[in-house]
Amino acid sequence: MSAYPEWTPSLIQAETDALKHKPGALLPILHAIQDRFGFIPQEAVPIIAAGLSQTRAEVHGVISFYHHFRAAPPGNHVLQVCRAEACQAVGSRALEAHAKARLGVDYHQTTADGEITLEAVYCLGNCACGPSLRLDDSVHGRVTPESFDALVDELRTQPLEIM
Template sequence: MTTHAFDEQREQRVVGIIAELKDKPGALLPILHGIQDSEGYIPESSVAMIAAELNLSRAEVHGVISFYHHFRTTPPGRHVMQVCVAEACQARGSRELESYAQEKLGVGFHQTTSDREITLEKVYCLGNCACGPSVRVDDDIVGRVSNARFDELVEELTTQTVELK
């Protein structure tokens, strides 16, 4: 498959998501969520399409995308690791884990490792407060994550030999 064919397929998916959701009240957020769920991020080319369909400026669409930490404007790595930075997790050591995770992976939050394996993000609550500090790895939430456990999670992701639990 060529990149051009992929771009056309992505555009068709995005057009379909916009068409399906554009008449809902407050359609911008559902559309952005739908596109990111489908594509993994909000492609730049979709901003103009969204703006045109919702009668908004591209700046208004960009403003919403940049306001919410959840939305990405670049493709994520093969895996996404989110470190909870909410108060309950902070009380259980997430500040140290935040620093360690960035140092271990060699990236800041909302960045992807050079091998495109892991995107590191911060999140403001995973609903696992009693077991903090917590990390979400793709769709799995892991509690009581120490620096050593973080190393294990990274190793599991990069070798794909051990299932997360």
């Protein structure tokens, strides 16, 4: 069961219509769709393009350029490991290797049980407390392999909160 509601073309159209009059509307529209549905469905691209009088290639180009945007549904939880230099200096490379091994996935993949999608992020603004990660909307600092394991174990014992 997903933590996000199902998308429909009419809901994509509604998000597009609500924001298309803003300057530089494409990014706010993409963020709104991903925030609401967890990803930007490929089928949304022509709807957004038509609403903004842009080509599908222009919309797709922006989606594929920014690492933040997903083209597939995420797991019930999104776990982002900071890969910025400040976190690397205090052990984020070892943390990311541990995370990949523990979860059995690489970046931009979801665990077999559909619970956790692992992503890289290039700064969480928590540089003094690295290595850092963000789990859903919560930033954690000074993360060790042991504290990482505790976060994952806690996730898997909590009931899923439906958005």
